[in-house]
Amino acid sequence: MKWHDIWLRLKALVLHGRAERELDEELRAHIDFEIERYVCRGVPREEAQREAMKAFGGAARVAEECRDERGIRWLEDFGKDLRFACRQFRKQKSFFALAALTLALGIGASTAIFSVVNGVLLRPLPYRHPDRLVSLGCAEPSRGVRQMGFALPDLDAVAERNHSFESVAGYFFRDVNVTGGTPENVPGVHVSANLFSLLGASAALGRTFSRSEERFGNHRVVVLSDALWRRRFGARLTVLGETARLNGELYRIIGVMPPHFQFPARFVQLWMPISFALKDDMATRDNHFISAIARLKRGVSVAQSRTDVKSIARQLDKEFSENAGLDMDASDYLTSVVGEVRPALVILLGAVGVVLLIACVNVANLLLSRASARQRELSIRTALGASRGRVVRQVMTEAILLGTAGAGLGVALSAWLVQLIRAFGPGDIPRLETTSIDVRVLVFTAGSTLVSVFLFGLAPAMDLARVQISESLKEGGRSLSAGARAMWSRDILVVAEVTLSLVLVIAAGLLLRTLERLQHVDPGFQPDHLLTMAVSLPETKYPQNEPAKAARFYDELMKRLEQIPGVRVAGASTAMPIAGWGGWGKYFTVEEHPASRLADVPLIQYREVTSHYLRALGIPVLNGRFFTDGDAAERPLVAVINESARRRFFPNENPLGKRVYPGPPEFTIRNLLPSPDFRTPRLTIVGVIGDVKQSGLRQPAEPELFVPHLQGTAKDNEASSPYMHLVIKTDTDPLRLVNAARAVVQSIDPDQPITHVTTMDHWLEKSLSPQRFQLSLFGAFAGIALALAAVGIYGVISYSVRLRMHEMGIRMALGAGAADVLGIILKHGLKLGGAGVALGIALALGVTHLMSSLLFGVKATDALTFAGASFVLMLVIALASLAPSWRAARTDPLRVLRTE
């Protein structure tokens, strides 16, 4: 039955016109019959008509009642309200446009930022039950090492001894030279065989690793990413079983992953098993480079697993002397991936929330002003019989219409903003590249729209419904109410806007100063005209037990590079400054005062460099000398330290001539020595050089120990590294010489690609890109907030001017000059602004410390920034108040007094 009812109602609603006509006709017919009856009885026709109508009892009301039975009242009313609202807005286009635009800005910006927060922080990882994944790490807190990788034997120990995990897997990155065709360098990762099943991922083609492939000898198998398979292997289904030459060795392709699979990051293109030969140095307990991920057993929490691994660390500390001071930690995997950016993003979300709030407040004010102007109209409606609910609904409809328009525009704007952020955001925000608008975000938008509609729609509506009818309908009653309370709420709203805007402007100001400070940080070298690249020699051609090959390669390479016209100096190092690549730590002992226990042996950053490295970068020599071509393997072994190392290890003495070595004293590792007469080669310090910013401009320099690359061929010395970063000082634009450099590399080894080709200026810029990005965002928000606050002030002052026109007219008639009127109005604006600024400063003082993680070189309460921001805001307020005050001052008092 009920469906029939609904169906008829809908039909009536849709075929509104026809239903009306039919009803009309039906009732008319009835009256005709009635008339006929009277006529039949002999009553004259006219009288008959009158009688018939009387008996019928008011056709209009009957029709109305029929309509009620027939239609969906509230929907029809809503339709009427909507049409009315549309007409209103069409009449006042600028108001509507301003309000809708304001709302769109607020909703659009906050939705865009929330999308980013959702895509980066909140979205679950694309693995099976990602909330059960845990990231494991090691640390040596006594030595000040907060985070380091696992050594392979330690990882095995965790896998065996734990009670918390279903499975444990390790992984570490390795760039791979793929040859056979165009040589290409591809980011790859070595993983435990069980990694894929731990993640719940399987190959789209072929299979992933089996346990047996971790055994050295069986290990030359590789799984490709979908992208690599398409790009380099022609998306052939027959690729399984084919071989690829990776780092000079033949690997068999056993699988291809599905298109959207990524681990641990999107740029990784191939996966190989973790596998080391029995005597391999890398597989010892003191080489910490493996990252670990584990899956929790059912019912085990992250905290419990943390306790578990910490106790395993303590056991290992006692059992193995290399593990002295070892600590381990477990944390939720998603947090470990995105943790670093979390504070910044949360701060951003806060900022954008403030912008949304300001936008809503602005629109509320706009609507309040307009609604007051309609008081007369609404009183008439009430007098004509509209219930209070009806009036409220009618006013709300405007708010709903506005809200929907604003939200629609806002969503479009946010989609565009997300694209923008993806395109220009710093590349190291994880998962940013796959962020998009999704369901959660749309819910957020809908929610924030509803809240805004509620905020600025309901309040004025409720206010108005309490209108005093008699007051507004009185003769001579002004069409604008001078309701003091209404004025108050508007003022408060504007002051709130100014307060919030000031906080944002201060935040933007602090970031601006941070960026400026960072740009002035001395990197420690001359970064201009530097071409940088990496050359990674494959293990097979340049094996570890024949370090002379790698040493000779780079030596020859440097010589030939310097012969290229346009190249001034060429140098190479195992680590790249600013970019923070390469480099590893080693134990460090000063022969004169060695540590007594392994746990007390400090660490130092170890660098192998070519002799022209210093000159290429322009690092100053502070004491002694740098390496010369004479520091080859046969001569006494030398080393150079940087200023930080000197301060740490030789605070009160001259380090020149002192003997040091990159290892612990032999007596502390007696039972671990590779051979009974093993001695870490002693190096003589021949120089002290200036500090260089190793990873970005914010981190202070760390102690560094430099050794000549060529001396890697000496007995028992660390072998010359086959993976070096090149720095080439050029006369002109560095990028012009890329091809020449590549040609030189390939003239020595035709199969050798060069990778990560760029300039040092690019690294510098990149290191600043997070700050620049934050600044642009905050700057944009601050700008929006400022504009909105200005509009708000303008609106309120205009309104107050209109209210007080009468009063101003009287004043001017009584002799006040234009300047006096201007002064009065302007003072009002400045008072509001001043209150807002004062409150804003107080609020900012309490709040800016939340962003101290983003700041550098400037305090969160920096006086200069606060003062500057306040000044800017007061200026904007003054200008915004000036316009309407000017208008007030210019009015003709007679005209004003005559109206009303």
Add this chain to the structure above:
Amino acid sequence: MKRHSRLDLLQGTLDLLILRTLETGPRHGWAISDRIQQISRDVLQVNQGSLYPALHRLEHRGWIKAEWGISELGRRARFYRLTTSGRKQLERETDTWARFTAAIGRVLEMA
């Protein structure tokens, strides 16, 4: 829309009368009211203002069905007829009415 107070009882009764009148064949609105008036010997005068809303209500409940036709006067009129479910409803309501009046009768007799 709810019609409160004094019309409640009459509303239910009017529905019953309309359904019964239509049992004998389709009629248009005026004819229904005329017939009721006739048979009740002018005792029951259907207020035209309640007739049409009632007809629309019954139509919405699916108990009567309407279609346009030509009336005795030669002009178009909307004819209503009883549906199957309308017949069932008529039975139910007649039954209820009978019990209702019987109960009132007993009270008047014996109280």
